[in-house]
Amino acid sequence: MNLLYISASLPYGPGEAFIIPEIQELTKRGHGVHLLPTRARGPVVHATAQQYEAYWSKPGLISFNMLVVFIMAFLRQPNISLQALSLILPSRPERLLKNLSVVPKAFWLAERIKEENIAHIHAHWASTSATLAMLASHISGVPWSLTAHRWDIAENNLLHRKSERARFIRFISRSGLDMAIKRGMPGKANATIIHMGIPLSREKTAVHENRGRTIIICPANLVPVKGHAYLLQAVSHIEGNVELWLAGNGELREALEQEVVELGLEESVKFLGQLPHEQLIGLYRQGEVDLVVLPSLDLGNGLHEGIPVSLMEAMAHAIPVISTSTGGIPELLEGGAGLMVPPADVAALAQAIQALTEDADWRRALGEAGQRRIEESFALEAVVSQLEGKFRKNGGLT
Structure with missing residues (x-):
């Protein structure tokens, strides 16, 4: 039909x-x-x-x-x-x-x-x-x-x-x-x-054990509701070798690039621009990403996340995720399928990122829990x- x-x-x-x-x-x-x-x-x-x-x-x-x-x-x-x-x-x-x-x-x-x-x-x-x-x-x-x-x-x-x-x-x-x-x-x-x-991943996600740095990606348009500024501030407090990739374009790009300079993060943050969908999924499958972070905000009047597919896709590939307790995100991450912090809370976000960057076993366990959540409900x-x-x-x- x-x-x-x-x-x-x-x-x-x-x-x-x-x-x-x-x-x-x-x-x-x-x-x-x-x-x-x-x-x-x-x-x-x-x-x-x-x-x-x-x-x-x-x-x-x-x-x-x-x-x-x-x-x-x-x-x-x-x-x-x-x-x-x-x-x-x-x-x-x-x-x-x-x-x-x-x-x-x-x-x-x-x-x-x-x-x-x-x-x-x-x-x-x-x-x-x-x-x-x-x-x-x-x-x-x-x-x-x-x-x-x-x-x-x-x-x-x-x-x-x-x-x-x-x-x-x-x-x-x-x-x-x-x-x-x-x-x-x-x-x-x-x-x-x-x-x-979300299509379930038929291939086991590759794992890079001794990369020497933790790769974090935020796959989101550079718009106010996504909360990128709080993520940049959080990364500026992280100890250790961390690299943040921002995958997306939008109205805030120039302001965020300026903030990267002001925070001294030029060596730690990369703007990837708008990636074709299959290229983003390829990064997940190849094990190029250790952690996905989406620091979304609630801007009032209904301007918040639904259930972000960007998180779901990462979880389907057993990549651990951190996000905020806004919109429909708790419906996705409930039961320990991912970490949630309050929106616009730089300290809490930095603490969550720091904890996961220091504990590969926890990252693996959290990624597996997220993958089970997708398999069971999404x-x-x-x-x-x-x-x-x-x-x-x-x-x-x-």
């Missing part, structure tokens, strides 16, 4: 690599999965996303062809067109233009959905991607659902309306569902918690089976 996944930008740009394994697993099970970005941004970065690049070419947010399709559809079926527009009219003023911008694409997409015999539409993100899915579903009559993550819930872009129209809403964490209910989403039966899944095959069941129940698979 054919499924349509609507992303923010995937397969283009550096983000959303965590969606690819889910699509690949569904494809492996015999389902046809088509991928459409709400707005394509940049080139294909991840090699595993290249197979999805050519389908439906590279549709932008809007084009002349989309406008023609929209006008013709409006003339042929004015009632359906007006009903579709009415779905987004309750938008807050700051969201209305954003939602209106996907209307022509929704009409264009509805035609593609019929041509390709799509049975179910699934959007990742409760924001504009879900707006596009909701409109295309209404126009085409094909059922839809969505996966809500974190910032998109906090944005609250027609969340109540979307919860009424979608066959089901999948939340990747308990904290995400709680946040949505607080923002006015009715606690209805169509809300479900299904984590993002394995890709089990997660996709849950999702597949929801698609079947809600008019998508046979």
Whole structure:
């Protein structure tokens, strides 16, 4: 059966690599999965996303062809067109233009959905991607659902309306569902918690015993919620030969580079930039990383982590992790699957890093505990089976 996944930008740009394994697993099970970005941004970065690049070419947010399709559809079926527009009219003023911008694409997409015999539409993100899915579903009559993550819930872009129209809403964490209910989403039966899944590592991660230094990596965009500044301060207090790799790009890069200089860490910190997903996983498999640290913050108003796939991927390769007790992270690290410290607590973070750098046996034990946690609760095959069941129940698979 054919499924349509609507992303923010995937397969283009550096983000959303965590969606690819889910699509690949569904494809492996015999389902046809088509991928459409709400707005394509940049080139294909991840090699595993290249197979999805050519389908439906590279549709932008809007084009002349989309406008023609929209006008013709409006003339042929004015009632359906007006009903579709009415779905987004309750938008807050700051969201209305954003939602209106996907209307022509929704009409264009509805035609593609019929041509390709799509049975179910699934959007990742409760924001504009879900707006596009909701409109295309209404126009085409094909059922839809969505996966809500974190910032998109906090944005609250027609969340109540979307919860009424979608066959089901999948939340990747308990904290995400709680946040949505607080923002006015009715606690209805169509809300479900299904984590993002991680492919289990089939190869034993290599171990470098006498490297002479401890390699720490922070795989995260250089943005405020990730808390990099606190990690740099913590590393400045670490005794011993430690090297920190920052894998990611973002608005804070220049400020963080300046802080590295001010802290005298030029020899200890490397900015790797945005690594292709397969390259990051390769570092884990080859045993090039001893410890993964994600010092995330809670910025208020729902701006915190969901359940970070970056931590899950490290844990799947038996690499020990340190993070903070924010957002959905406790759901992942509960029961000793990783170390948690309070957010923005430099002393506690430094103490945790120091302790693990000095104790290889503890690092190994913590890594094994994290790997067990992934195998028991976040394995890709089990997660996709849950999702597949929801698609079947809600008019998508046979």
